[in-house]
Amino acid sequence: MKSKTLRSGVAGLAAIALVLSGCGRDDDSDTEVAGITEEPCPNAVDESNGCIYLGAITDLTGPFSPIGAPMIEGAQAYWQNVNENGGIDGYEVDMVTHVRDSGYNETTHSQEYREIRDQILVLAHSLGTAHTNGILDDTRQQNILAVPASLGSNWLFEDGVLEFGTSYCAEAMNMVDYAVDELDATSVGMVHFPGDYGDDAANGAEIAAEERDVEFTRYTTAPGGTDEQTAVIQRILADRPDVVLLATSAIETGAIVGATVAQGYEGQFIGSTPTWSAGLMGSQAAPALEARYRSAATVAPWGFDSEGHNEMREFAESIGAEPNDWFVLGWAAQSVIRGLLQQAIENDDLTRAGVFETADQLTGLDTDGMFAEGAGDYSGEVNEHASRSTIFNRIEAGSPTGLVLEEEWYEGPTAADFEFTEACYLM
Incomplete structure (x- = not known):
């Protein structure tokens, strides 16, 4: 059995951030990296920070909007919390500018992807298995890591995707x-x-x-x-x-x-x-x-007692977010992303291609109790790290x-x- 390059799910988000973080910010560098700017994010907390742009294509108006909308809300809240606490290695993370609604339509999904692909470091959320499969040839060509917001076991065996959770x-x-x-x-x-x-x-x-x-x-x-x-x-x-x-x-x-x-x-x-x-x-x-x-x-419900859940609830209350278990999953996935970012910083690699390599090196991450022990292990053979809980x-x-x-x-x-x-x- 082969060892795949990367996994899927919200973790892709992680990869995105990871890549940028990996290189770390260098104010003297003239090299442009897709999805990363030295200019601050829109609505930046600290305008001296650069910006990492994450993309997302989800269902905000179709049959799976009760899943897509709160997952995006949770992911955005996570990064708002990170940005308000200093960001990541000289950058804030934007997962607002390049969020698109597919209405759970495969053709629309592909069209929206092409609208945002040149502006993002990673496609951090892509809702729909067939929808994501339809753009994978291009994401691989562009060295864009895709993170499917679905749990098909096929993602375990696909290169260029970062899956999370149990299939x-x-x-x-x-x-x-x-x-x-x-x-x-x-x-x-x-x-x-x-x-x-x-x-x-x-x-x-x-x-x-x-x-x-x-x-x-x-x-x-x-x-x-x-x-x-x-x-x-x-x-x-x-x-x-x-x-x-x-x-x-x-x-x-x-x-x-x-x-x-x-x-x-x-x-x-x-x-x-x-x-x-x-x-x-x-x-x-x-x-x-x-x-x-x-x-x-694949994650515990809103009221669960973990360090990650407690921080999430406190921040959600501060911004007036309503309790929702899909919000939990959207937030929790970002803890994987932060782990990826930290590893990328150590690897000094802040490019799209670098995300693939860095993510494949992870042997486990501390998700503050939001995912099961062993989460974030993307090393070795598929059967060894496939989530089963x-x-x-x-x-x-x-x-x-x-x-x-x-x-x-x-x-x-x-x-x-x-x-x-x-x-x-x-x-």
Whole structure:
């Protein structure tokens, strides 16, 4: 198995900053580096600092806007906090100027990327697996590190991307193991979107179901509310698996959980990371969700007690940001970026190409407890550093975002023993 050059996710942001930091600021240098200026950032805290520009293409108006918008807000808050506390090695970081909305449209995503590519050091946030795949040939040509804001296991094997967190595939393995070991499941159903996200999760769940010798049924569905989920709802009611896993968006989560429970289904639900939104607490499905649904995640929820969470909450309150668990993920990813920046400073490399090399050298970072131990290890073989742990949350109406930690950094036997030699879903 090959060792890939870089990973994906919010960590890419880290790489961006890393590159610039790596070289450190040299006021006597005439060399221009894409995405870095000696001039201050717009709205700079200290106008004597230069500016590092990070790019982001996300969904602010489409079906995944409940994920994209708060993730960007969390990332921007992180860097505002950094800038207000001196910046990084003579630079402040701007992740505002070159943020673009794709509406979760692949063509728009590609167009927006081309609009910003000459002005950024790193594409620190790129929401959508197929969307990001569509621009990778060009990002590699331009030596722009891309950070997918998605968790497909394919990113483990792609050069020129920096992934973060546990893949949908490994997360679904943990969901099955958790269902068997904690919920005594002997049969599991999986409702999923077709394609990169849903099939990556469903394939991981099927691997775990076979390993644990439990009955497994797949239900493929399309986006939409209760009307669009009628066929899946009826199949669940007919089959009645002990636990239903979900790899959809929050819209389908509310529709499926609410309707099946209302019609007498007595099993439990566990949803992949993208299936939850705090907005569900205001829906008709809220009582059913609180009674039957658990959320899997790659970071702990808003109220978790860690050094990183505590700092985040304090700053969020100071700027009037509302509690949101996607804000947490957007913020947390930046702790990886800071680690990358520090390593880049030591390597004295502040170019796009230098980011690739520096990130590949990281053997672990201190994320102040926001990610699991071992986060930020991008060295060695893929199977050695692939993340395998999952947070499990329960729903509680009185909590700030509706989520309360149930199990911290769970790693089931299937994911622990699985060898990642290729993506669970091949695009």
